[in-house]
Amino acid sequence: MFHLESVSKQYQQGDKTVSALDTTTLDIQRGEFIAIVGPSGSGKSTMLTLLGGMLAPTSGKVWFGGQSLYDLTVTERAELRRLKMGFVFQTFNLIPYLTALENVEVPLLLRGDSKQNQRRRALELLDQLGLGDRAHHKPNQLSTGQQQRVALARTLANDPCVILADEPTGNLDPESRNQVLAFLEEFHRQGKTIIVVTHDPEVARRAARTWQMNAGGVGHLLASQTP
Amino acid sequence: MFHLESVSKQYQQGDKTVSALDTTTLDIQRGEFIAIVGPSGSGKSTMLTLLGGMLAPTSGKVWFGGQSLYDLTVTERAELRRLKMGFVFQTFNLIPYLTALENVEVPLLLRGDSKQNQRRRALELLDQLGLGDRAHHKPNQLSTGQQQRVALARTLANDPCVILADEPTGNLDPESRNQVLAFLEEFHRQGKTIIVVTHDPEVARRAARTWQMNAGGVGHLLASQTP
Ligand SMILES: Nc1ncnc2c1ncn2[C@@H]1O[C@H](COP(=O)(O)OP(=O)(O)OP(=O)(O)O)[C@@H](O)[C@H]1O
Ligand SMILES: Nc1ncnc2c1ncn2[C@@H]1O[C@H](COP(=O)(O)OP(=O)(O)OP(=O)(O)O)[C@@H](O)[C@H]1O
Numbered sequence: 058m059f060h061l062e063s064v065s066k067q068y069q070q071g072d073k074t075v076s077a078l079d080t081t082t083l084d085i086q087r088g089e090f091i092a093i094v095g096p097s098g099s100g101k102s103t104m105l106t107l108l109g110g111m112l113a114p115t116s117g118k119v120w121f122g123g124q125s126l127y128d129l130t131v132t133e134r135a136e137l138r139r140l141k142m143g144f145v146f147q148t149f150n151l152i153p154y155l156t157a158l159e160n161v162e163v164p165l166l167l168r169g170d171s172k173q174n175q176r177r178r179a180l181e182l183l184d185q186l187g188l189g190d191r192a193h194h195k196p197n198q199l200s201t202g203q204q205q206r207v208a209l210a211r212t213l214a215n216d217p218c219v220i221l222a223d224e225p226t227g228n229l230d231p232e233s234r235n236q237v238l239a240f241l242e243e244f245h246r247q248g249k250t251i252i253v254v255t256h257d258p259e260v261a262r263r264a265a266r267t268w269q270m271n272a273g274g275v276g277h278l279l280a281s282q283t284p
Numbered sequence: 285m286f287h288l289e290s291v292s293k294q295y296q297q298g299d300k301t302v303s304a305l306d307t308t309t310l311d312i313q314r315g316e317f318i319a320i321v322g323p324s325g326s327g328k329s330t331m332l333t334l335l336g337g338m339l340a341p342t343s344g345k346v347w348f349g350g351q352s353l354y355d356l357t358v359t360e361r362a363e364l365r366r367l368k369m370g371f372v373f374q375t376f377n378l379i380p381y382l383t384a385l386e387n388v389e390v391p392l393l394l395r396g397d398s399k400q401n402q403r404r405r406a407l408e409l410l411d412q413l414g415l416g417d418r419a420h421h422k423p424n425q426l427s428t429g430q431q432q433r434v435a436l437a438r439t440l441a442n443d444p445c446v447i448l449a450d451e452p453t454g455n456l457d458p459e460s461r462n463q464v465l466a467f468l469e470e471f472h473r474q475g476k477t478i479i480v481v482t483h484d485p486e487v488a489r490r491a492a493r494t495w496q497m498n499a500g501g502v503g504h505l506l507a508s509q510t511p
């Protein structure tokens with residue numbers, strides 16, 4: 058499904074070069090559940106954003122479903138993302154002037170669902186994530202962990218075939234985290250491809266494979282694990 | 285040091301009332317290390333912000349060093365915070381147009397330190413938190429966990445006698461988290477009062493006492509623990 062072909066990312070910081078992702082080649086199969094782990098600053102968000110079509114590599118190609126993502130136009134890439142990918146950002150990126158419910162409805166609106174279906178689907182997701190009674194709160198009327206779960210609900214709303222989640226449980230207590238994990242595992246069982254960046258060994262444990270990153274964006278696959 | 289006297293916080297949501305903190309009475313001694321734990325949305329950030337003089341309660345009084353915080357003027361309260369408290373926000377609140385180093389220097393600048401001392405002190409803190417080579421990056425040129433550590437460094441910069449930290453390790457891998465915890469424990473040994481909100485049982489374990497919160501902001505002290 059994804060093929061990273063000698064992909065790397067550097068930033069220029071004055072006269073210094075920062076290596077965010079070292080030259081990387083990796084295949085991610087359709088329907089796989091893979092975790093990306095590593096220390097803070099090791100390049101996990103960089104790798105996920107490259108995969109998600111939102112950050113052009115300095116070198117190499119990112120293939121998704123047979124297409125070279127960064128050889129498409131910005132519009133083509135955005136359209137492909139809208140149809141196929143759900144991205145949970147590490148800092149949520151909720152729309153501040155919309156309620157939790159309206160935030161979750163946005164992808165459904167773009168999909169052209171009936172207003173009634175949108176509302177029903179969005180409420181169902183919020184409910185399953187323990188936010189049923191917070192549907193009409195705006196982001197600044199929610200706790201941080203509640204905002205994180207709204208971001209997840211929005212990602213799942215239009216049923217994307219690929220879910221890319223950046224630290225989806227970082228602000229959650231163990232119980233809420235397990236709720237989110239159960240969700241991701243259920244989506245995985247339905248055949249979706251799940252790529253999760255996480256610091257939590259408990260989350261990584263649920264994946265079939267783990268890509269371990271280290272300082273400078275150097276990565277490798279860990280020895281095979283049984284989930 | 286702190287005395288919460290029948291303190292509560294409610295929000296009006298249309299015709300509904302949301303209880304963020306249930307009526308709470310609690311003493312926190314000078315030099316204590318206390319953890320506040322509980323599920324997402326249970327009122328932890330609310331409690332910490334009330335203690336930190338940044339959110340007026342709906343009822344009751346918050347006493348700090350013998351003064352009723354919310355009977356002071358806004359200016360008096362801000363000054364007391366500046367002199368005595370260090371607050372690590374759950375969403376960091378870094379100044380986006382300043383570098384990591386400049387962000388950490390801000391409280392030192394307000395303290396009137398010499399420019400040379402400011403720079404030295406700030407660099408030392410960043411270095412101890414593993415960010416020595418990121419000093420000249422702006423927040424958007426840092427990973428999320430790196431931003432979190434800059435927020436911590438800024439809090440510690442002017443050596444406050446009370447540290448209030450809201451989820452200071454939520455975005456950190458186990459190793460970075462242990463580095464931060466070692467820092468907090470060192471500050472505690474120097475006689476500082478540490479109040480940490482956390483989802484991480486490993487973090488709570490290091491505190492002498494734990495205040496457990498539940499939905500609706502209802503809290504109680506857990507049976508005594510040995511750190
Ligand atoms: N715009 C930029 N300019 C310079 N350096 C950058 C920029 N963006 C990121 N970096 C650096 O690239 C490295 C990788 O960043 P990335 O956000 O991918 O890390 P991460 O593994 O997601 O970290 P965390 O676990 O803290 O979220 C970091 O060391 C960071 O300082
Ligand atoms: N401005 C507001 N209006 C209405 N409700 C609010 C407002 N701010 C917070 N709340 C509600 O108050 C409750 C407590 O919020 P708080 O941020 O203290 O939770 P928390 O324990 O810190 O959660 P987390 O672990 O997710 O950070 C939440 O259920 C939240 O929805």
Ligand SMILES: [Mg+2]
Binds near residue numbers: 101147223427
């Ligand atoms: Mg990251």
Ligand SMILES: [Mg+2]
Binds near residue numbers: 200450
């Ligand atoms: Mg909180």
